[in-house]
Amino acid sequence: MNAGIVVEGLTKRFGSFTAVDNVSFTADEGKITALLGPSGSGKSTVLRVLAGLEAPDGGRIRVGDQEITATSVQDRRFGFVFQHYALFRHMTVADNVGFALSVRHEPKDVIRKRVTELLELVQLTPFAGRYPDQLSGGQRQRVALARALAAHPQVLLLDEPFGALDARVRQELRSWLDELHRELGVTSVLVTHDQEEALELAHRIVVMHRGQIQQVGSPLEIYSHPANPFVAGFVGSANVIRGVVMEGRVAFGAYSIGGADHLADGTVAHAFVRPHAVHVARIPMDTAKLPAHIERATNLGPMTKLHLQLADGQRVSAQVSSEESYGMTDGMDVFVDLREAKVFEEGEAIEVERVVRGDVRELIAS
Amino acid sequence: MSGQAAWTRPVLIGVAVGYVAILLLAPLAGIVATVASAGIGVVIDTVTAADVMHAFWLTAIITLLTVMVTGVFGIITALVLTRDRFVGRRLISGIVDLPLAVSPVIVGVMAVILFGRGGWLEPFFSERGIQVIFAVPSMALVTMFICIPFVIRELTPVLQELGTVEEDAARTLGASSIQAFFRVTLPNIRWALLYGIALTTARAMGEIGAVLIVSGAIQGQTETATLYIFRALEERQDASAYVVAVILALVSVVLLAGIEIAKQRQARLKERA
Numbered sequence: 001m002n003a004g005i006v007v008e009g010l011t012k013r014f015g016s017f018t019a020v021d022n023v024s025f026t027a028d029e030g031k032i033t034a035l036l037g038p039s040g041s042g043k044s045t046v047l048r049v050l051a052g053l054e055a056p057d058g059g060r061i062r063v064g065d066q067e068i069t070a071t072s073v074q075d076r077r078f079g080f081v082f083q084h085y086a087l088f089r090h091m092t093v094a095d096n097v098g099f100a101l102s103v104r105h106e107p108k109d110v111i112r113k114r115v116t117e118l119l120e121l122v123q124l125t126p127f128a129g130r131y132p133d134q135l136s137g138g139q140r141q142r143v144a145l146a147r148a149l150a151a152h153p154q155v156l157l158l159d160e161p162f163g164a165l166d167a168r169v170r171q172e173l174r175s176w177l178d179e180l181h182r183e184l185g186v187t188s189v190l191v192t193h194d195q196e197e198a199l200e201l202a203h204r205i206v207v208m209h210r211g212q213i214q215q216v217g218s219p220l221e222i223y224s225h226p227a228n229p230f231v232a233g234f235v236g237s238a239n240v241i242r243g244v245v246m247e248g249r250v251a252f253g254a255y256s257i258g259g260a261d262h263l264a265d266g267t268v269a270h271a272f273v274r275p276h277a278v279h280v281a282r283i284p285m286d287t288a289k290l291p292a293h294i295e296r297a298t299n300l301g302p303m304t305k306l307h308l309q310l311a312d313g314q315r316v317s318a319q320v321s322s323e324e325s326y327g328m329t330d331g332m333d334v335f336v337d338l339r340e341a342k343v344f345e346e347g348e349a350i351e352v353e354r355v356v357r358g359d360v361r362e363l364i365a366s
Numbered sequence: 367m368s369g370q371a372a373w374t375r376p377v378l379i380g381v382a383v384g385y386v387a388i389l390l391l392a393p394l395a396g397i398v399a400t401v402a403s404a405g406i407g408v409v410i411d412t413v414t415a416a417d418v419m420h421a422f423w424l425t426a427i428i429t430l431l432t433v434m435v436t437g438v439f440g441i442i443t444a445l446v447l448t449r450d451r452f453v454g455r456r457l458i459s460g461i462v463d464l465p466l467a468v469s470p471v472i473v474g475v476m477a478v479i480l481f482g483r484g485g486w487l488e489p490f491f492s493e494r495g496i497q498v499i500f501a502v503p504s505m506a507l508v509t510m511f512i513c514i515p516f517v518i519r520e521l522t523p524v525l526q527e528l529g530t531v532e533e534d535a536a537r538t539l540g541a542s543s544i545q546a547f548f549r550v551t552l553p554n555i556r557w558a559l560l561y562g563i564a565l566t567t568a569r570a571m572g573e574i575g576a577v578l579i580v581s582g583a584i585q586g587q588t589e590t591a592t593l594y595i596f597r598a599l600e601e602r603q604d605a606s607a608y609v610v611a612v613i614l615a616l617v618s619v620v621l622l623a624g625i626e627i628a629k630q631r632q633a634r635l636k637e638r639a
Contacts, residue, residue: 053534073537080538086531089635090553100539103549133637151540 003064003154004029004187005050010059012045019045021211023059027204030185034202036192036222038234042211043191047159050189052076063155076155079148079186083160085140087132093143094119094128100151118146121180138169145177149184156188162197174200195235199223207231229344232272239278239316241271241338242346250343253312255290260343268346271338278318279337280306280325288337292316296330304328308336394615397608404605412609417586421594421610424502428577428590429570431506432513433563440517440562441555447518448525463519465512474579477508481580500582505590508576513569517562524558524632525551557632564625568618 005027012020020042027033035043048054050061052073060069068076087096095102097118098111119125122142132140141161148156161177162170178201181188192198198205199219207214207222207230215227226232233240243252248261250271257271281288292308295315304325306318318336328334401409412418447459465473480487481498491498498504532554536546552559574592581588583597591610598607 051538053538074540074542076538077540078538080535082531082535084531086535088532088535088550088553099536099541099549103536103539103541103545147535147539 003066005033005155005189006060006062007046007050008060008062010046010049010061011057012042012049012054013057018211020049020056023208023211023213025206025213025216027187027189029064029187031203032181032188032190032201034190034192034198034205035208036195036198036202036205036235037208037214038193040210041208043193043208044159045211046208047157047189047191050155051078051080051157053080077151077153079151079153079156081141081144081148081156081158081161083163085132085137085144085164087140087143087147089132091131092128093124093130093132093135096132096143097146097150099147104151114150118150121149122146136169137165138173141165141173145180149186154187156186158188158190160191160193162194163192170197177201199235205235207235209234224340226272226342229270229272232342232344236274237317238272238274238342239338241273241310241314241316241341243269243271245269245343250341252314253310255311257338257341259341263343263345269343270346271341271343273316273338273341275305275317275319277339277341278306278308278316278320279339280308280318280320280328281335281337282328282332284335288335290336290338292334292336294328294330294332294334297325297328308334310336397611397615401605401608401612404608408605409609412606413613415606417589418594418606418610420586421589421591422613424505424589425571425591427502428506428509429567432509432570433566435510436513436517436566437559437563440514441521441559444518444521444525448522449530463515465514470508470512470573470575470577471579473508473511474576477504477511477576477580499580500584500588502588504580505577505588508580509570509573512573512576513566516565516569517559520558520562520565521555524555528554554635557628557635561625561628561632564621564628568621571614571617 007026008024010020010023011018023042023046025033035046037043045054049056052068052071052075056069060067062068088099091099094115098115101111101114115128116125119128122145124139124142124146127135127139127143132143135143141164145161162173165173174197181201190198190201199222202219204216205219205222206216209230215222215231217225217227222231222235226235232238241250241252241257243250243256245251245260245263245267246256246265249256249258250260250269257273259271260267260269263269279288280292284291291311294306295309296307298305298307299322302322303319304322306320306325306328308316308318310316316336316338443458443462447455447462478499479485481491481504482488483499485499488498496503498507528551532550533546536550537543541549572592574590574596577590578593578596581590581593583589583593585597589597591614595607595610595614598604598610
């Protein structure tokens with residue numbers, strides 16, 4: 001039986017530090033819901049509380065119409081996939097996968113049948129007798145997934161499942177998980193700091209920062225209509241252009257861009273513009289009349305990345321198709337249009353920028 | 367090493383080998399040679415003597431008790447010290463090593479102060495008719511005290527390295543805490559535990575100072591194998607003393623081999639992480 005998860009007012013403190021602060025969201029039945037945020041945003045703590053590995057200091061968790069806040073971890077029967085696999089290193093692949101059934105004292109032939117079934121599902125049948133240290137990272141994570149699914153959990157929790165893998169394996173496993181999930185349709189919550197992963201896999205994204213929810217929405221909503229500067233800066237890359245609001249537009253130098261109707265004149269504002277929403281032309285046009293200078297053009301195959309300097313000295317990067325950028329070279333003067341700008345007041349924006357950069361440094365360091 | 371003269375390495379190797387040979391191997395060879403020259407008859411006479419058999423039996427009993435008690439409580443203590451944060455944790459962690467620093471003779475004296483005539487706990491036990499001092503209970507107690515650190519010290523770093531993630535995984539898969547310990551944690555620390563137990567066994571078998579003080583060394587009653595050797599030498603039964611010594615030494619060599627295997631297995635298990 002599948003059922004959606006309802007989280008209401010979840011709070012978790014570690015000493016004086018509030019890791020999760022009044023978090024509420026729902027994870028729809030049979031769908032993948034992603035908890036997205038930088039490291040230290042509290043997303044993994046939410047997952048551990050969902051699993052029952054941590055007890056919340058406040059709030060309630062329901063699965064379907066059943067309240068499970070006080071249910072012990074072993075009685076919740078949620079599948080949990082850990083970032084670093086957490087396979088039992090002294091057991092074979094088959095024993096790992098069969099663990100959930102063997103602790104419930106299921107008959108041996110039942111266990112054997114289910115293990116065979118699951119190893120087929122994760123395409124690891126020939127590896128049944130191996131030990132975890134004899135497998136690659138991607139294979140280990142597939143074993144971990146099979147192990148988590150063994151007892152037919154009603155909920156699957158995935159904590160940065162691809163975080164320890166290299167880029168190509170991560171991409172492969174992501175598509176594979178997507179297919180597998182479509183096949184099984186188990187209600188899943190995925191924790192990730194990788195926005196691409198969340199955008200690709202999730203049906204709904206919960207963006208978290210500093211223990212609080214920043215925005216909940218479909219991938220498209222999160223990407224196209226960020227609720228605040230944090231979401232705008234964290235989900236997808238964005239240029240930040242600083243200016244002063246005048247008649248609903250952000251003015252900088254002799255130019256201005258729209259989207260500031262919600263701010264009062266004279267407010268110092270930051271406009272977030274996606275690199276792919278920067279339109280570039282070699283001659284001035286109605287749509288592209290903002291003069292810019294190409295500092296560097298980097299060809300990335302079908303796409304070209306242009307590092308531009310605007311007339312007032314601010315820098316933006318543009319991602320355009322290589323067809324569109326044909327003939328554009330370093331040092332050339334061009335004209336740009338900054339589209340779909342999301343404008344926020346400066347105070348919030350500056351703080352967010354600092355935080356996002358800090359988190360990136362932290363990620364690189366770890 | 368590039369700046370060193372060519373002769374430094376060979377000389378250092380020579381010193382190391384000579385040091386080990388003179389201090390360890392020579393005495394061992396001496397005892398073995400003496401026993402061999404005394405002949406098989408002496409060996410058989412010694413090991414079949416009633417007091418010798420009793421001495422070995424007593425050593426075995428005390429060692430077994432010590433291994434069981436320090437093993438079980440050592441696992442619990444090591445788990446608590448690595449996983450729980452509580453006031454006094456560092457103090458406990460430091461105190462655990464105390465027996466390594468205190469002379470066994472002092473341990474024996476402490477036991478006498480507690481359990482001897484006029485001792486603090488003496489009335490409690492004598493009222494219930496339990497003979498502690500000059501009997502097996504006090505001998506086992508002092509041996510346990512001396513052996514407290516071994517299992518704990520071997521397990522702590524392994525448990526630290528292991529973390530709780532595999533136990534967490536076991537619990538999400540429906541295992542109770544007890545099942546998680548016996549199916550996941552214990553197999554992961556088993557070689558370190560065996561290593562600690564081997565060290566404990568070796569130490570318990572060889573203990574003499576503390577046991578000498580609390581036991582009274584009554585022949586055929588509270589005389590362990592080491593105490594027998596002590597008395598046999600005093601009574602100029604050198605050959606018998608050597609025979610018992612060689613047997614104890616042989617057991618130690620076997621333990622040492624076991625210790626080495628356990629160490630390697632644990633290292634291999636760690637690589638699997």
